[in-house]
Amino acid sequence: MTTRVTGLTGATLPDVAPVCHECVWWQSRTAGRSVDKRRWIEKTETEFGAWGTVYYDGDDGRVLGSMQYGPARLFPRAAELPAGPPSDDAVLVTCVFLAAIGEAKDKGATALETFAYRYPEGVSDYGRFLVHRTAFPRDFLSDFGFQTVRSSGRVELARLELGGLVPVVEGKRAKVLRVVREAFSPAPVLERP
Numbered sequence: 321m322t323t324r325v326t327g328l329t330g331a332t333l334p335d336v337a338p339v340c341h342e343c344v345w346w347q348s349r350t351a352g353r354s355v356d357k358r359r360w361i362e363k364t365e366t367e368f369g370a371w372g373t374v375y376y377d378g379d380d381g382r383v384l385g386s387m388q389y390g391p392a393r394l395f396p397r398a399a400e401l402p403a404g405p406p407s408d409d410a411v412l413v414t415c416v417f418l419a420a421i422g423e424a425k426d427k428g429a430t431a432l433e434t435f436a437y438r439y440p441e442g443v444s445d446y447g448r449f450l451v452h453r454t455a456f457p458r459d460f461l462s463d464f465g466f467q468t469v470r471s472s473g474r475v476e477l478a479r480l481e482l483g484g485l486v487p488v489v490e491g492k493r494a495k496v497l498r499v500v501r502e503a504f505s506p507a508p509v510l511e512r513p
Contacts (some may be wrong), residue, residue: 327370
């Protein structure tokens, strides 16, 4: 399977999951306040550029996944969450997450922050990854090296310092494609001789 990666913008937004088309949870300050997503997109693209990434199957064009991220100031809800606000120097990952680490570093960010949720023992993967779609499981982020900045109840603000990341010989896009390919490819099945 080949993979194609492009920026999440107003032009590519129609390709991603329908729930993302009008969702402004991160862009609004309170649940009752209306936000014009088109205006938010225009402002964000002017200030930051693409505000995420879309991953396509290179063979049939099917969308494999997407993520949303950008400077924390562009996501006002982050300032109101328990354990917030995120730091001014970090790029905040708000939805999904694979290549955000490398892409944020390439854009000059010194750190990456996101909100985490500490689940009680025994919660299924469905509950951990599909119920709270706007916060990552804390142990999942720990595996990537994120450290807790602040916590309030079960919600944490987690941070990954990007200063120590060392570029690899493999190009940025090649690495992203490899990681996405590995994530969406089935694991090999061992057979007895």
